Amino acid sequence: MSFDPRDRKRHIAIVGAGPGGLATAMLLAQRGFRVQVFEKQDVIGGRNAELRLGEYSFDLGPTFLMMKFLLDELFVEGGRRSSDYLQFHRLDPMYSLNFPDKTMLARSDPDAMKAEIEKHFPSESAGFDRFLRRESLRFEKLYPCLQQPYGTLASLISPTLLAAAPHIAAGRSLHNVLADYFRSEELRLAFTFQSKYLGMSPWDCPGLFTMIPYTEHAHGVYHVMGGLCRISQAFAEVAREEGAEIHTSTPVARVLLDGRRACGVELASGEKIYCDDVVLNADFGHAMTMLFDEKDLRRHKPSNLRKRKFSCSTFMMYLGLDREYDDVEHHTIVFANNYKKNIEDISHGRSTSEDMSVYIRNSSKTDPSSAPEGHSALYILAPVANNTSDINWKEYSRQCREYVLRILRKRTPYGDVTPHIREEMILTPEDWEKQHSVFLGATFNMAHSWDQMLYLRPHNKFEEFSNCYLVGGGTHPGSGLPTIFESARISANLICEQYEVPYPVAKPLEPALV
Template sequence: MRKKVIVVGGGTGGLTAAMLLAHKGLQVTVFEKQNELGGRSGALRMGDYTFDLGCTMLMLKFVLDDIFELVGEKTDDHLVCKRLSPLYQLCFDDLSLNLFSDAEQTKAEFEKHFPGSGHGYELFMHKEKKRFQKLFVGLQQDYSSLSSLFSGTVMAALPYLSIGQSLYRVISRYFAEEPLKIAMTFQSQYLGMSPWDCPGAFAIIPFLEHYYGIYHVQGGINRIPAAMSRIIEKKGGEIHIGSAVRQILIKDKKAAGVVLDDGSVHHADAVIINADIAYSLSQLMTNEHRTRYTPHKLKNLRYSCSTFMMYLGLDKIWQTPAHHMFLFARDVKKNMADIFTHYQLPDDMSVYISNPCISDPSMAPPGKSALYILVPVPNTRAAIDWAQHKELFRDRVFDLLEQRPEFMGLRRHIQRETIITPHNWERDFNIFYGAPFSLAHSLDQMLCFRPRNRFEEIGNCFLVGGGTSPGSGLPTIYESARISTNGILRQYGLAPYPSNPPPH
């Protein structure tokens, strides 16, 4: 008889796993709480404006290509992906840097502003390529047992982990100038971490951006989950939106199905959890089933920061020097300390802006723009009353932006607007502490120290998404789905999917 698998959550991780399992002939059912698929990679629609809710950049596109190929599909038959150049513009008080996926161009930009710095950049690209190749295969591995830590892959990766060194420290070996250090460490914020706390091994993130590029998907990243959902249904999988899971059914310490909010009971041979892991552990299971992740332990794990999001439908085509722009606080270290140490709203903030319409007019009505603004802020562990601060903080973001020539008069052009605060992430999106980049990626919360793909507390239960291994980010989440799917396939005596090393 066909084995039945239920997937809790139709986000990136859940849909990828469902697609891989449906291709192998398993009976797959996805239950998604929202009326839109994709989770944090889904779409936010306001009239004829489309925004990516969270993810705006596709990195390591070859991982997505590989996943599509495994199920007999081609990415390019479903999605139009465009490699961006420049990657982004980085704005400091008195300096703007354009960074490219062409190393020679970036080196020339560094040299133009900081003569002599090109050598450090060459060294960075050379050394970090080696690190990336060693670590990437390690990230494809299943860490569901402690013994996995002693595999040949991990042993080979060990010297490249820069254990005990922060990302900022690793990058400081290549660059002397502060703006260049920021330019090559701010990527820790993709994980919701500070460069001063983020493990040095994550120097692979700036490397992979510079080497493999950043892609825009026409219509937005949300087209990826949309494509996956079509493939799942084509292969016989079922997807139910607007169907929140209330409880995971557990019998004899094994997952046996789910109960939905409407009270209906659905049985399965295995359950995959894609919903935020700390939320799922605290809300979808009772305490008797958890010995390792007790409520006390969950509260005391380390989590990412949160984000204050503004989505603006503008009445004109808004021109910016780049599709992606990062505006840095005058004192980035203090900004990070406000968010991660003092748990207070930063008075000197950093802002990320995505203006996709300059590359892809399809995201807004003709002659208009859909602008996405993200400000890193503390997660809801901080005692910040967002009902009280939301409007004030919004005004502060506009005050900051409108000081710059690129955003002068921005407020006057708003036709539609939505704001998401950390409280929204927590309450509306079921994300523990409103920390949308999940558990922090400190080394003691990674590999087998992160909630495992084959969940250690309950049998027949697997995790996918940013809260399990390898961690947050689209390519790593695709890998989490491959790892967990393989766990299920092996359990039923089916051939697992192969993993491929990165292209050179």
């Protein structure tokens, strides 16, 4: 007989109010479960939280919204429309790409993009047509694979995955696949820098992730007015409307176990919350290290975790400036002069040289709410080694800051921003680990190498304990907002299947906008 949660509401405890935990809370609360979310910070959002410095507002983490159609689907499944909670702005140009000798705009319109390619890389625009055509097929075949769990070996021979197998670019890197379309090294990099979303080098990143630049050009890049932090806030608003409880400043000390079954959580205050199922939205490595006794873990003991591959980290600068930069794009990517060496230094844990790659978001150009009138809020990210390196960030942070400011001065239209700084905050890899509970400071979680995907990644229905589920970048499908949203949907659906609660089936792919 089917379980109707209204007869006796099954109780779900969610550890962490990041975007994955809050999306799960929204879906499960709408489906009739009793949901409690416990967040140790005093604000919700995790790495998708809002950061305020005086009158300036920043996103703490993600700033690109891709695959908006997936977000729309989640709200529909939560019984709502995303447009009732969020205001979207589609960017065109999507971003500016600053190479040592040229600056190219990535355009949302395909004809405009071809013209931009031809302007800077003569006779290469035909490769963009081939890219869109071939990669649309890869995306069509591979995207459904991201929508299902891989909790058993049998899942590796599912019809969906078998149909996608010829399209996974086995043995090829992202950079290698882009060589099929473009001769120019710089133009290849223009379509491979997105591997930073996975915290990986384009020379190591599996070729199937050509899906990422494809979906940017096929479906667009969006800004959410007020910041992408508004997405987590919207999930929380819907969840509360459906009866969910969200507790901030309430850290969880450990997951309670009854044998090999998760049966609740113990708060730092000592209070024990017993429930039917536990959902972990904490950083995966942190959760394994802090929320369980090592003796209770089998596959994912902390000592084993350090043998796995983790992403790079990020050196972050959040600057409130007393002037506007209307002539600079919303997103700017500055490539190091020797980009490959820069990536290799990061991968091998070496100190960052002066020749860095830097990403800058000038949100005030699009969104006046981020800064006072006439001012700007700059978000600056530089990929750096994670904390497996021997970098002493207490000593090195100031030097790294100077490198970044020099790059802005010499390589971008921003020039010297130093005289205009009114508010400033820096986050180093050490800060990510100690202040935000990010294992090894690896801000993009476990690397997405061939041996850490699908069944080989920690499972959505956690393999260590029954009645325990994972959401976020440390489980399938991986890091990045769209895949984190998808992890929430997968885990919510698995909980519903356990109790025979009906749920909506994922919709067919949204047609590309090109």
